[in-house]
Amino acid sequence: MEQAREALPVEPRIWPQILIMEDEMSVAKGLELVLSDEGYTVDLAMTGRSALDNFSQKAFDLLIADLRLPDIDGMEVIKKVKNSRPDTEVIVVTGYSTVSSAVEAMKLGATDYLSKPFTDDELMSAVRVALQEKKAFNTGAAEAAVAEPPVPALEPLPEDLQRVQEIMTQVWKEFSGTREELIPILQKVQNHLGFIPESTLEEIARFTRTPAASVYGIATFYEQFRLHPVGRHIVKVCRGTACHVKGAERILSEIETRFGMSPGQTSDDRMFTLETVACFGSCAIAPVVVVDDSVKARMNPTKTREVMEGMDHENQDQDQQ
């Protein structure tokens, strides 16, 4: 029974969750700062017992463990965690490093053993390696499962639909209702809402005296138009020739793995929508990524991730305010 429950896939998460088990407040806080800056979700446990309590309540992807603790020996905690949740990765950090404890930690399945003091970069690279292994472990298990169902398109929010009428009234005023205005009208609606609600298509058809099927035909023919809502920010990766030659594919796959969305999809928190564009015409400064309306030059996977994470934090701050 116990094992069967453990084998169930944990709920899908974008950000890996990390537990820091460390009795020295200053060290613990320092680690927390570095890791949360990188976008990880971090919890703290000051004693071995509270670490085990934490694990009984939720699954962590990674445990960063000190060995000398006020109550239980750190090695014991690792052993118990590895027993109950074998897919948890462990990194040992200790001020009293010995060869024997290092060997013991590795035997228990720790991926790395860092002796204090260590630099932020050493820590980050150890964390990255550990989480990569975790991913390999998970995908191995997922392969047996059925292929992922297609992600359903987002439904409009009620407040969006409330604004529709307001925008349509503007449209009736601004345009005269000829057929050639069809594309500009659709562009206007999308500029205001970020998408074109299906309900407006019929109204536009009546206004321009065009069959509704033609309006729908146009809205689906042109790449620009979207019939479903999008996230707060739109990230467009250019797939022009120059960008392709200079590694746009790698940027795209970084976003896909990091934020769990493929082109055309929106992240679960409605923060980002990922799109690809045939060419932005900024080829001399390739590869480019366009975030909302600002063109970012000479990008790479890390820079792109940092830009997106920066916006994510900004928004969280705004929301809190």
Next chain:
Amino acid sequence: MSYTAIKAKAEKEWNWLENLPQPLIQLGMGTCGRASGADDILGSVQQTLKDLNLLARTMEVGCIGMCYLEPLMAVRKPGRPFILYGNLTPKKTEKILKRYLTEDDPCAKWGVCTIGKYRVEGIPPFEEHPMLSSQVRIALRNCGLIDPNNIHHYIAKGGYSGLQRALGMSPAEVIEEVKASGLRGRGGAGFTTGLKWEFARNSLKDTSYIVCNADEGDPGAFMDRALLEGDPHAVLEGMLIGAYAIGAAKGFIYVRAEYPLAIERLVKALADMDQYGLLGNSVLGSRFRFDIHIKEGAGAFVCGEETALMASIEGRRGMPRSRPPFPAQSGLWGKPTNINNVETFSNVSAILQNGASWYAGFGTEKSKGTKTFSLAGKVERTGLIEVPMGIRLKEIIYTIGGGGPKGKEIKGVQTGGPSGGCIPADRFDLTVDYESLAAAGSIMGSGGMVVMDQDTCMVDMARYFLTFTQAESCGKCLPCRLGTHQMLSILKDICAGDGTSADMDLLTDLSETVQKGSLCGLGQTAPNPVQTTLRYFKDEYENHVFHHKCKAGVCKPLFHYEIDQELCNGCGLCVHKCSTGAISGEKKEPHCIDLTKCTKCGICYQSCKQQAVTIL
């Protein structure tokens, strides 16, 4: 207002600017510049001037074409030439301004070139810089030198004198002049512009339309964007001349929605023209009546094809139709319509300003004048260039472009975007004109030029272009819709290592069918990248199919990385960079890669300073 009055006003402003008693600072604020951080540089300039308590003017200009050095700034002190500085950061900007403006040290080591009469020691003048020395700038004559938002600057540089001259001629004479210049359409196909105008003129009954095609959809091309951003009036003047010649009273500019800055510049330019009587019921006091409307594209590549473009303007799905009737006979709403590309119009205004024989003095016998190219990809100096027709490819790539970055070997160049072909490095003696590019299996196209080096796989490149054309095929005609789909799936197989020798024959067959059977240019040219790579890089296809090897290290199933034990000095950089922990080894001892962990991301290959990581 009469032209002479406008001209006098504009020249007064230009002279004032030329003889400014304070320093003048120009900043390149095109899309490339802004993306590289020109806004921060502007902030830094303003802050520094404030801190130093200096009086100086700042001015926004368009793209000068040296995109690899963006962000750029040009500084002029009274009585001195402009000095162009590149690769700026806010700190560097502050240093330059401080040293040059207060201590009179021009910071020669950071100077790219000087623009203007006098010389500054240690900095080459504009004309001698290797990227610029073989260029002839006609279409781009003002780009990066004037403020695109200021109509006075354009007029002071001779702008609208071409229109003034045309209005004094009969439409037939204007058409003759353009014909005599030998100008051919710069959108790619190279049809003689004067002849096209004549067709439209001859079928004129009551009304006709003129359209500027700025739907620059080719991936890897950005000439039209830079031109519209840097000198919109040059294009608009050409359009007015064209409208006068064919008798059109209404014009449309069809611009891609992906070019917001170009649209912004056009809106401002049209408002200024309206104010000066360059649009409306009586253009420059004559009986010529004309208005221009901007139409934003909605993201369909096929709308660059003229019949599809017209369908889109009319508010329909942008699908091509068969010709005849040609747009010159029956175009927008059944009226005669003339469609020209952005660059063509910019050349037209130059021709009317300076005369047909001046223009015909550039280029070759059959291809007159100059052509702009966007030089991008694996080349040292990327940017926007304009060269006389008949220049050799090697001069563009090695002299102007400066060869491969980090001394890597160049393999070939793709001209004409997805409709063009790859020309291998051993054929770089080829001259750039419509005929010789076509003979090599490629096309002039709108002017995209993407350079590829040893790290580019040509099979993957063909797959990439087919992915694009297949996705952009509108689906109306069968050869294009299904043919591109089938060709793409064969190429995907070859890239995955599942290709067979029959696949290559099938690709050749299909290419011909799609080429001959498709309705419009998109389908007719879609097989070009496949055909040229098959012709020039057959060994790469064979390596993929028979030996299951991708020597460029692009097709993941067909290669792996290995560390050369002789070359590796054990610096550990790759261990640090590798995100999967696949590389191990003692310090200062040769390392090795665990292939079970390696994801072939290529970071070790790119970061190794000893070039010890090899592709096998």
